Amino acid sequence: MDIRSDEPKLRALMLAGLDGDAAAHKTLLNKLSIHLRAYFKRQLARIGKGPTDAEDLLQETLIALHTRRHTYDRSQLLTPWVYAIARYRLVDYLRRAKGAFEHVPVEEAPDLFADDDATAVDSRLDLHKLMARLAPKTRRAIEMVKLDGLSVSEAAARSGMSESAVKVSVHRGLRALSLLVGTGAAHEDR
Amino acid sequence: MKTDELINVLGTNLDPVEGGQLRNTFVIALAVGGIAALCLMLAIFGAPADVLGEEYFGLKIVAMAFTLGLVAAGTSFLVRAARPGEPGRTPLIVLALLFFAMLSAGIVALILSRPTAWGGMIFGPQWAACLVCIPLFAIAPFASLIWALRKGAPTNLARTGAIIGLVAGALGAAVFAFHHPGGSIPFIALWYGGPIVLCALAGAILGPRLLRW
Numbered sequence A: 001m002d003i004r005s006d007e008p009k010l011r012a013l014m015l016a017g018l019d020g021d022a023a024a025h026k027t028l029l030n031k032l033s034i035h036l037r038a039y040f041k042r043q044l045a046r047i048g049k050g051p052t053d054a055e056d057l058l059q060e061t062l063i064a065l066h067t068r069r070h071t072y073d074r075s076q077l078l079t080p081w082v083y084a085i086a087r088y089r090l091v092d093y094l095r096r097a098k099g100a101f102e103h104v105p106v107e108e109a110p111d112l113f114a115d116d117d118a119t120a121v122d123s124r125l126d127l128h129k130l131m132a133r134l135a136p137k138t139r140r141a142i143e144m145v146k147l148d149g150l151s152v153s154e155a156a157a158r159s160g161m162s163e164s165a166v167k168v169s170v171h172r173g174l175r176a177l178s179l180l181v182g183t184g185a186a187h188e189d190r
Numbered sequence B: 001m002k003t004d005e006l007i008n009v010l011g012t013n014l015d016p017v018e019g020g021q022l023r024n025t026f027v028i029a030l031a032v033g034g035i036a037a038l039c040l041m042l043a044i045f046g047a048p049a050d051v052l053g054e055e056y057f058g059l060k061i062v063a064m065a066f067t068l069g070l071v072a073a074g075t076s077f078l079v080r081a082a083r084p085g086e087p088g089r090t091p092l093i094v095l096a097l098l099f100f101a102m103l104s105a106g107i108v109a110l111i112l113s114r115p116t117a118w119g120g121m122i123f124g125p126q127w128a129a130c131l132v133c134i135p136l137f138a139i140a141p142f143a144s145l146i147w148a149l150r151k152g153a154p155t156n157l158a159r160t161g162a163i164i165g166l167v168a169g170a171l172g173a174a175v176f177a178f179h180h181p182g183g184s185i186p187f188i189a190l191w192y193g194g195p196i197v198l199c200a201l202a203g204a205i206l207g208p209r210l211l212r213w
Helices: A003-018 A022-045 A053-066 A079-096 A126-129 A136-147 A152-159 A163-183 B003-011 B021-043 B057-081 B091-111 B115-122 B127-151 B157-179 B183-191 B193-210
Strands: none
Touching: A003 A022, A003 A079, A003 B183, A022 A053, A022 A079, A022 A126, A022 B003, A022 B183, A053 A079, A053 A136, A053 A163, A126 B003, A136 A152, A136 A163, A136 B003, A152 A163, A163 B091, A163 B157, B021 B057, B021 B127, B021 B157, B057 B091, B057 B127, B057 B183, B091 B115, B091 B183, B091 B193, B127 B183, B127 B193, B157 B193, B183 B193
């Protein structure tokens, strides 16, 4: 199914997620993953890259969609925004892997189709390795709030930080993670 | 790592996003950059003797309208370019029209005056100061606008960088005009327009490096 026919549903999930609905946000990311995985697989297949590379790229894109979600204009359609981010991550990925394939036409694939190719594989992205590169305070905040699922106030009580400090740390940490992902620092040894 | 795990991590304890974050960032960036440029101008030249002096009043208005028009159109482009997707062409067309109008006015002013006066009009007082000071005054707004765009997610980095350079250069030129607008319309077209274009070129080169995310 074309991602555009899903637009109203996806956009409703996005808006709910922006208002803080975690379940809607996860559902959105899951639904987008199906479209994006197929898209990246098809794009990377043309330059001889496999499903693992597509999964790397997918996860980078999910992190970008999450950390940049404040750049979505609520009055606009969602899919062009998603596609612009996916395409930017794809071009960035190709640039990083340049040399082997410099003349890859990415212009001509404007549609995100979700075909049967929806099976997930493990990416090379190693969250724990990534986390090791964060400042200790930021890492603790992310571990507690994002991995262990503690509430912000619980995390604040345990770490002795204020609630707003925890929130800021989590936010900064996610931004830092998305930058690290872009540099390839997060990849497991190949 | 499995993608499902990642989605779980991203979705756990989700914070709501407040609207208007990007707009506030731009207001701060323009204010900080503009005030810093103004302070630099005052530090170098001191307070202008007669801000609305009679001799250059008309030229000051022209220089301000040109540069602040560029700032307004360029900023409206940047606000859209901070979001992924196509920013639209209207602000770019307005920018091109402003340059075209300024250049045309300069040429008409030359045609209407005696050729013997051309040298004095084009190389009027302070042309070298324009060339040096406009890029110098543009540095602070350039930095603050780069900061603002880094809070967003621009997808065309060279073009976004170029417009950042242009807005910063135009803001620098507006501040310079506050000090001294120059002696003629052709002077403004050349010695304001030129350095602003140079700033845009520098921005286009630096953009891909500074704005990457």
